[in-house]
Amino acid sequence: MILVEDSKKENLKGRGYLLRQRSFLKLYLLTLVEKKKEYGLHYQKELIDMFKPYGYKPTLSEIYKSLHELSQEGILKRSKKIKGDPKTDFQELVYYQFTESGYEKAKLYRKQMKVELDRCIGMLQKAVQDNY
Amino acid sequence: MILVEDSKKENLKGRGYLLRQRSFLKLYLLTLVEKKKEYGLHYQKELIDMFKPYGYKPTLSEIYKSLHELSQEGILKRSKKIKGDPKTDFQELVYYQFTESGYEKAKLYRKQMKVELDRCIGMLQKAVQDNY
DNA sequence: CAATGAACATGTTGTTCATAA
């Protein structure tokens, strides 16, 4: 019980400095999966595109690890399917979607992440005020 | 030449995600040293106090490493002195202050850090917009 | 005990490799 609580806090806050990349990606992936059931590589391309103005290019490995974590936490579930026309294309991809209980869990995660995001924005804005 | 440029960019941006803690601390330490010549442990206490509302507690080891880096980069210089009354107190502390060329270098560093801070704030605000 | 700094250990992220279709 206590361990679960602690690990969750750790997951979000880390060491008290800024948000870890993994948490950041998990938040985005929840939103993207909710919007459209897709597969790992697709989400990476989408995210790189979204963050082009910021020069942030999440690696494929981080995307996969994030999706795997969300699956292990019972928020997302996987389903393997063929991408295009099954007659010409045989590549089996791993699509992600919410589990039944996933929505509730995701809602909680989002809520906690909002607090974290606000905290981080606050810290960075403070840094601008303090140093400029 | 190229190596210097590269290492500086790396120093600031890291991997394209958020600002590394070390860079964040170095920026603050430049400001604190400029305000008052002090020693490592003092700066740690000061920073922990400043960030109390955000729950961020930089470790002593990170403070020292940051100060050492700023010294190696020729921005700060060290001077050993006794803290209180030399008759009763013999603890030798390491105080930091700017070198002659340090001000110019610091100005450049700050300038680059401002860009980085704005980028990070932008990314986090985008995350709020995109996910909430 | 306060202060410094190095050594060591862990955590986090990135790169490379193996496999499959």
Next chain:
DNA sequence: TTATGAACAACATGTTCATTG
């Protein structure tokens, strides 16, 4: 080549230890 995932390497940060006065 696209896609997945594991193994491995590198980097960033935190904890512990030694030393000094």
